[in-house]
Amino acid sequence: MRTPHHLDAHPRPNPYEELAALDDGPLEETPLEEFLTEERDAGAEDAWAPPDHRRGGKRRRKNRFAGLPLAVKAVVGLVVLASFAALGDRWAVLYAEHRAADTLKDRLDLAAAPEVEIGGFPFLTQLADKRLDSVKVTVPDVAADRVSLAKVSATAHDVTLNADGLTSVRGAHVPRFDGDVQLTFADLNRELGASQVKFTGEGRDKVRADGTLPVAGHNLRLRAEARIQRQGERGIATEIGKMRLDIGDLATYRPGTRASEGLHLTPKGTADLARETRKAKALLSVPAIVQRMGVPEATVREALADDGKLAELTGTPRFARQAAGLNLIDLALENPDVMRRLGLDPNLLDSLSGLTRPVLADRLSLAFELPEPEQGDVRLQDVRVEEDGIRVRVSGSGLTVGG
Numbered sequence: 001m002r003t004p005h006h007l008d009a010h011p012r013p014n015p016y017e018e019l020a021a022l023d024d025g026p027l028e029e030t031p032l033e034e035f036l037t038e039e040r041d042a043g044a045e046d047a048w049a050p051p052d053h054r055r056g057g058k059r060r061r062k063n064r065f066a067g068l069p070l071a072v073k074a075v076v077g078l079v080v081l082a083s084f085a086a087l088g089d090r091w092a093v094l095y096a097e098h099r100a101a102d103t104l105k106d107r108l109d110l111a112a113a114p115e116v117e118i119g120g121f122p123f124l125t126q127l128a129d130k131r132l133d134s135v136k137v138t139v140p141d142v143a144a145d146r147v148s149l150a151k152v153s154a155t156a157h158d159v160t161l162n163a164d165g166l167t168s169v170r171g172a173h174v175p176r177f178d179g180d181v182q183l184t185f186a187d188l189n190r191e192l193g194a195s196q197v198k199f200t201g202e203g204r205d206k207v208r209a210d211g212t213l214p215v216a217g218h219n220l221r222l223r224a225e226a227r228i229q230r231q232g233e234r235g236i237a238t239e240i241g242k243m244r245l246d247i248g249d250l251a252t253y254r255p256g257t258r259a260s261e262g263l264h265l266t267p268k269g270t271a272d273l274a275r276e277t278r279k280a281k282a283l284l285s286v287p288a289i290v291q292r293m294g295v296p297e298a299t300v301r302e303a304l305a306d307d308g309k310l311a312e313l314t315g316t317p318r319f320a321r322q323a324a325g326l327n328l329i330d331l332a333l334e335n336p337d338v339m340r341r342l343g344l345d346p347n348l349l350d351s352l353s354g355l356t357r358p359v360l361a362d363r364l365s366l367a368f369e370l371p372e373p374e375q376g377d378v379r380l381q382d383v384r385v386e387e388d389g390i391r392v393r394v395s396g397s398g399l400t401v402g403g
Helices: 015-022 032-045 053-066 070-107 123-129 185-191 267-275 277-284 287-293 297-305 307-314 317-324 336-341 346-354 357-363
Strands: 115-119 131-144 147-163 169-184 197-201 206-215 218-231 235-247 251-254 262-265 377-385 389-402
Touching: 070 115, 070 123, 070 131, 123 131, 147 185, 147 389, 169 185, 185 197, 185 389, 206 235, 206 346, 218 377, 235 357, 235 377, 262 267, 262 317, 267 277, 267 307, 267 317, 277 287, 277 297, 277 307, 277 336, 287 317, 297 307, 336 346
Parallel strands: none
Antiparallel strands: 115 131, 131 147, 147 169, 169 389, 197 206, 206 218, 218 235, 235 251, 251 262, 377 389
């Protein structure tokens, strides 16, 4: 039999008694107002205020600049002064360029003031020495004989000034210069547009003319070729060749006196003679034409009497060559009715007889000559046909501008 356990063999202490033992007696009372006053004093001592970054930043910037070495400050000052000096120098250049442009416009009697660009830096130092490294002058729309030059541009080197200051430049001496003269096809098309001709480049020294030319109320297609070449030291000449005027697809006129020139039927025009009996009989009914073609009279009589014989005659290659080689200009005035039957206006043929090679070439001439200076020398160096026009290289020396 098990022995029962005794629960109170080891008694535990009472917790309330232990708490009572810790009591030191009644607490000393503190007034509420005194407690709150202490809290406010503590808060006043620990009150937070935001830092003054603004004033501190200014002081730092001032201190930072003040802390720079003296040499750095000197460099900054020199840079500022140099900037102002460069600005003043550029202003003086612009003023001088404007004065020079107005002077050139008046003395060269130009329609508009040219563009003047003074090279070299600094300008004021060059002015003090009365010598400029370079001066570039560009003059647009310069009249040259029958055409206008689109642009004349020249750069003078080592220019010596006759001046007492920026505002009293009386003249200049140019020991040497070089430049370009440009004649554009756009200007040519406009200025020589009475003939409605368009000019285009064809190779290094050729210009092709293609368009229409009004003659006696008819617009004839014009085709020609101009060869550009230098003439002398200041002139440009054009040799006009391969000129032809097409009267529809019936005939072609080439001015000149050679056998291949004059007014001739086209291959289509000669083919029409074989198909149209009326035209063939009209042509063969003129003894002078038959004689020039070299057709036997007996053959002509048979052809005029028999349409079959006529078709055999006009259908041969030999007859086509003979008809194409016939110059109709000489026969037009004497046989106007025959020309009408062939489809040609006699008035037109009469006008073509006066449109000789020199007359037609003059209408297409692109020649011009540069003016001769009073002092110095101007020479054309090179002539070249480009995509947009004709460009000429020029050079010169010993020019004097003004007094």
